[in-house]
Amino acid sequence: MVLHHGDGRRQQLLSYVRPGGRADEQRLRQALVQLSAGVSFLHQQRHLHRDLKPANVMVGKDGRVVILDFGLVRELGDLGIEQSVAIAGSPAYMAPEQGDRDALGKGLTGTPLA
Numbered sequence: 001m002v003l004h005h006g007d008g009r010r011q012q013l014l015s016y017v018r019p020g021g022r023a024d025e026q027r028l029r030q031a032l033v034q035l036s037a038g039v040s041f042l043h044q045q046r047h048l049h050r051d052l053k054p055a056n057v058m059v060g061k062d063g064r065v066v067i068l069d070f071g072l073v074r075e076l077g078d079l080g081i082e083q084s085v086a087i088a089g090s091p092a093y094m095a096p097e098q099g100d101r102d103a104l105g106k107g108l109t110g111t112p113l114a
């Protein structure tokens with residue numbers, strides 16, 4: 001991972017994709033492609049952000065998406081996510097199943113993930 005030193009001319013994701021209050025579908029699509037690539041890279045490196053929300057995503061003047069706030073990032077252990085990740089994050093952006101410790105690490109069917 002690299003710490004990006006910006007020039008201070010960035011804006012939050014929601015402001016970028018809704019200039020003037022209206023959604024710009026092209027900007028949204030371009031930002032989400034970059035955001036997905038960034039999150040995918042984190043996961044390939046066996047890291048989990050745990051606090052990904054609009055306020056932690058900035059967009060530069062050139063349209064480059066930057067993920068911020070790595071304070072809750074955890075390395076995924078060999079035991080799997082249910083063993084290596086405690087409940088963390090911003091409650092308004094957390095998946096509902098995080099409130100149910102028994103549901104963590106289970107698939108949509110409710111059976112443990114192998």
